[in-house]
Amino acid sequence: MDNMVDDNKNVNQVVESRNALSDTPGYELPLLLFAGFRSLIDRLHAELAEQGHPDVRPAHGFALQAIGTAGATASEVGRRLGVSKQAAGKTVDRLVALGYATRTDDPSDARRKLIRLTPHGLDALARSAAIFDDLRSDWATALGPQRLHELESSLRTVAPTEAFRLDAAGWFGGA
Numbered sequence: 001m002d003n004m005v006d007d008n009k010n011v012n013q014v015v016e017s018r019n020a021l022s023d024t025p026g027y028e029l030p031l032l033l034f035a036g037f038r039s040l041i042d043r044l045h046a047e048l049a050e051q052g053h054p055d056v057r058p059a060h061g062f063a064l065q066a067i068g069t070a071g072a073t074a075s076e077v078g079r080r081l082g083v084s085k086q087a088a089g090k091t092v093d094r095l096v097a098l099g100y101a102t103r104t105d106d107p108s109d110a111r112r113k114l115i116r117l118t119p120h121g122l123d124a125l126a127r128s129a130a131i132f133d134d135l136r137s138d139w140a141t142a143l144g145p146q147r148l149h150e151l152e153s154s155l156r157t158v159a160p161t162e163a164f165r166l167d168a169a170g171w172f173g174g175a
Helices: 011-021 028-049 058-067 075-082 085-099 117-143 147-158
Strands: 101-106 110-119
Touching: 028 058, 028 117, 058 075, 058 085, 058 110, 058 117, 075 085, 075 110, 085 101, 085 110, 110 117, 117 147
Parallel strands: none
Antiparallel strands: 101 110
């Protein structure tokens, strides 16, 4: 079928367009998506370091998001990250040691501890949001606003809302 030719010796347009699409191996798509993700995350962390948060690592960013502004228990953080309570606890321990989070008594259950973000942790989240806005603006400049909008729209089509999970660390075996 790849060699279909019409009477005028022109390659069939359907086969031609199919071949153009199949020239890119399938494994490149996840690599390109990951490279785009890494470029954003690496630039974010370089900027965060310059803005007073040199110790924040990508796993910390996911954990800060999992804790959120309302706070969470270690079990909830683990579930949100897709890791064990123990792995989440280690990450939380590190955030506490760095001054990004604190453990407090849960007012609704004295047996539980809530992890809450400190002002330093909230500052890191706020700065991250602003930096991501700047990075998005950089992509809009590089690609053009319409192409970026189309890229985001296309990604929303293939990665529906329920797929937005924070458990990327779980893919690699830990937080």
